[in-house]
Amino acid sequence: MCSYRFDTRLVHTGERSVNRADWHNATPTSAPIHGSTTFLYPTAQALDAAFAAGGDQVVYTRWGNPTIQALEALMADLEEGRGAVACSSGMSALYLALLAAGTPRGATEPHPRHILASRDLYGATETLLRDFFAAQSVAVSYCDMSDLAEVKAAISTHAPDVVLLESLSNPLLKWADVEAIVHYAHQADARVIVDATLATPVLHRPLVQGADFVVHSATKYLGGHADATGGILVARTGLLLDTARRYAIQLGMILGPFEARLIMRGIHTLGLRVRRQSESALIIAQALQKHPRIRRVIYPGLSEHPHHSLMSLQTCGLFGGLISFELANATREAAFAFMNRLKLILPATSLGDIYSLITYPPISSHRELNEAQRAEHGIGDGLLRLSVGIEDPQDILTDLESAL
Ligand SMILES: Cc1ncc(COP(=O)(O)O)c(C=O)c1O
Structure with a gap:
């Protein structure tokens, strides 16, 4: 869909990707809701091949499902990322991003060592850092992400492996210069997670500015109608995507297909x-x-x-x-x-x-x-x-x- 402009992709990406043969040679205009938890294959050999293909095939909904994949395709396209993982809430998407961003290349264990975070994060995110990560001996330090001199000094003092910020902060509405922060973070080999819930992809696309993960609470602007709770993580590279997908499957973070459809409908407007x-x-x-x-x-x-x-x-x-x-x-x-x-x-x-x-x-x-x-x-x-x-x-x- 990338040849179309953003507003066109908002409306069309992810829809009509079903196999026509399954629908009497017709194509449903909007991606159908697949509530099924499991998917059947004609032979045991085909099932074995589907298992081997991992996340690209549908076998069991916790690993992936066509309705959820349609939403993930839409968000990956809008954010210009390598792929997306749809989660059960914004908090689960943030947690997943922190685990995946903190996993060193080639390692299998989620292991953030030092998280440098915005001083004015959403309250529950700060609680997650304090009560979960810091309590497990992950170092967490804070700085004002809208002050580049402070960010630069904090990166050189703490040498974090993960930098976490909200591009537009809540509730003080400070704006962070993502491109400049990414520059300093990548020089220090740290990965950058941007929670862009308040800004939405309509205002900016952090992956295009070099961030490693962009995270949204889809419960907010993406869904937009107060009727679905969800979260989305979009990754810049295949390695980051695969790492996040693996943890999402292991931890059972997947979004439900009904919510996926509601959120997708919300995103179209x-x-x-x-x-x-x-x-x-x-x-x-x-x-x-x-x-x-x-x-x-x-x-x-x-x-x-x-x-x-x-x-x-x-x-x-x-x-x-x-x-x-x-x-x-x-x-x-x-x-x-x-x-x-x-x-x-x-x-x-x-x-x-x-x-x-x-x-x-x-x-x-x-x-x-x-x-x-x-x-x-x-x-x-x-x-x-x-x-x-x-x-x-x-x-x-x-x-x-x-x-x-
Ligand atoms: C900026 C931001 N990030 C993350 C979250 C968490 O999202 P959820 O409530 O969907 O878990 C919120 C919720 O208000 C938020 O405002």
């Missing part, structure tokens, strides 16, 4: 949704900036955002659908009262849906951090994060203004 959400977010951010009950608005589309120019260059002028803002009355009580007064915007713990959603990071994404740790991250008691949906932006704004 990703371009339309993200552009609309970006346009609406800019209108809303500009209006909130002028509101007397708002202390500050964080949106990279605003010219005063410190990463506005870099992001503008690297994302063709799109800044995504997330806005964070701090209430002038920066207390938990005021934040709760504000959320309780909203009528249209849903207080749902997620982002990237067609519906506008509001979250309060201290009780949701960053709940597992204590007050001091949150303060260190710049997450105060007045901070709220709005995920702009595809509704009319004026209705979203009216709801915010009434609640303020």
Whole structure:
């Protein structure tokens, strides 16, 4: 599909790849849902050959299934990677990426030695690093990935074998220069994992900038309709892909075929949704900036955002659908009262849906951090994060203004 432009590939890749002979010489327009856990072959010899072919054949759904493979083909094409592994959640895709990126060439054991991570990661990712990897004696250090001098110094001090970052951070919306980070990391022989959940492939494609893995929580923008939980990892090279695939099979991380179909359907409208959400977010951010009950608005589309120019260059002028803002009355009580007064915007713990959603990071994404740790991250008691949906932006704004 690579000869078509991105928006065309969003709609078509992965569909209609079935064998016509199996469908009375017709082709289903959209990839069918194969719920079957097992696949039969006409002879034991053919089954033996299918086993020998590994991930390229379908034998048992934990190893691969045509519906899941259709989604993987779509994501590999969009991200311009060697291949993708669809997982049961964003967290499982991240865990898989960390294991695979930390496996030295030719080794069979997952073995990250030292992970250098963004200081302002999604809360559950930070918990995974602390409670799982650090607890198993993997060294974990942190730096501000939007500060290249700090990244360079941290790579030379710690010599990590894995660098993990979110291209657009959550909830402070800092933008990282992936290409420059990859340059420093690869010089030090470290592999780079980019969690691009918030940016989506519509804003940027980290593998094209040299990253080794890109990871998405498909639960967010890719699915986009609040009805499927999933994660996707896309690998830049065949070796990284094979390593990730092997661990995914061994650990049983595979996504279910029903979710795969829902997420694939969501991705077909990703371009339309993200552009609309970006346009609406800019209108809303500009209006909130002028509101007397708002202390500050964080949106990279605003010219005063410190990463506005870099992001503008690297994302063709799109800044995504997330806005964070701090209430002038920066207390938990005021934040709760504000959320309780909203009528249209849903207080749902997620982002990237067609519906506008509001979250309060201290009780949701960053709940597992204590007050001091949150303060260190710049997450105060007045901070709220709005995920702009595809509704009319004026209705979203009216709801915010009434609640303020
Ligand atoms: C940036 C980011 N990465 C990963 C995840 C985890 O995704 P999931 O909830 O699908 O496991 C989230 C969830 O909010 C997220 O925001």
